[in-house]
Each structure stands twice: as structure tokens, then as C-alpha cells.
Amino acid sequence: MGKSFDLSLVLDFIPELLRYLHITLIVLGGSIVLGLVGGVLLAVPRLYRIPVLSQLATLYVSFMRGTPILIKLFLVYYGLPELLKPIGIDLSRTDPLLFVIVTYAFSDAASFAEIFRGAVRSVDKGQTEAAYAAGMTTFQSFRRIVVPQALIVAFPNMANTLIGSLKDTSLAFSIGVMDMVGRGQTLISATSHALEVYISLSVVYYVIVIVLEKGFAVAERRLQRHERKRVVHKSTVRAKRLREVVQKVRF
Secondary structure (H helix, E strand, O other): OOOOOOOHHHHHHHHHHHOOHHHHHHHHHHHHHHHHHHHHHHHHHHHOOOOOHHHHHHHHHHHHHOOOHHHHHHHHHHHHHHHHHHHOOOOOOOOHHHHHHHHHHHHHHHHHHHHHHHHHHOOOHHHHHHHHHOOOOHHHHHHHHHHHHHHHHHHHHHHHHHHHHHHHHHHHHHHOOOOHHHHHHHHHHHHOOHHHHHHHHHHHHHHHHHHHHHHHHHHHHHHOHHHHHHHHHHHHHHHHHHHHHHHHHHO
């Protein structure tokens, strides 16, 4: 049984947990960067319907999105060393942090692949055809026409994926990573104040998520500034035309 609840301990635990925040951010940053790269590599075969690779990418995405992150974490942690052992690679002394980053990168790549695929397909094909007619190559058209518009569409979902990945990092302690949750477990063992520790963790994660959401909102507005200008310009042009029509009718 735990000891009597003591709210003042929450203020004591939060600074102690924050000492391990950098581990959580390392896991998050590493997995997101690798996940973005993997997401692009998975999305391309499906967008261009490359034989075999497209089917393999579809199967990979389906498996990753259909299995719990904790199970994938154990599969990588226990399975990857066994797979590499026959070819002479020994991972028995590898830092568990590496397995966590790899696992979350594999998982995030599947999510990003679907986000990228949907965002690219949302761009009107007529714009690409117009770019070809203007003399652009396929790469130039993709970089100058498709990517900027697809990024605006994809950004909110990418932000949601990042926030979800942040919360998933709380499972890293299950294979021995000493992140904030791992430190929380040691505090529970030392003090028997489990509720206070979990309240402290909730506060820390919640504040981080709020900060990230505010940052993403600012970034999204910056990305959409040209789109808003285009909409305002169109509205101004339509209003001007309407005034001209009204004036003609009056005369």
C-alpha cells in the first residue's frame, strides 16, 4: 500500500523528473527524424505504384499501424539482436535507448507515409500538367508545385503524430530506459507515493504538449500565410468585378 497522499510532493517530484526530460526529447527527436525519412521512402513506391515495392510498403504500413507500440518495442528489443546474431553482429550490450528510437522510427514512418501520400494526392493534378506545359521537369514540378501545397495539408497531421509519439515515449522505461517515466518508477519504489509521481508526470507531459501545440499553431499560420493572401486576393478581385457589374446595370 502507498503512503498517505501528499500534494506538496508533486512540487518536489516535478524538478526531479525534469532532469530526465532530455532523454525523452532525444527519443522523440531521433524517432521523428528517422520516421520522416522512412515515411518518404514508403510513400514514393505507393504514389508511383512501383511493382513489388508498393505492395511491400502497403503491408509494412498496415502491420505497423495495426499493432500496439509496446509489442513493437518488445519485438525490436528482443528480436533484432536475434536476427543479427547469425551474421556476426552482437547487440547484447547496446544501449536500450537505441532500440526505443528505432522502434518509434519504424512506427512513425508508417504514419508519415500515409500522411504524405494523402497530402500529395490532394494536390490538383491539373497544376502538375500546367507545370509540364510550362517546361518544368517532373522533379521541378514536384518540388515547386506539389511539395509546398502538400506540406500545408500534411502539417496538422504531422504535428498530431509528433505529439502522439511524445506520449508513446512513456513506454520506453519498460525495457530499461531511464527517461522521465523510468525515473518516476524509481521514485515510487523509494517513496511509495505513486499517485504523486503520476500526477507530476501528467503535469510535465501536459505542459510539453501545450507548448508544442502553440508552436505548431504558429508554424501552421506561417505556412498558410501565402494561401491566405491568395484567398484574400481572389475575394478582392471578385468584389471588384461585382462592383463593376452593379455599376453597369445602374447605367
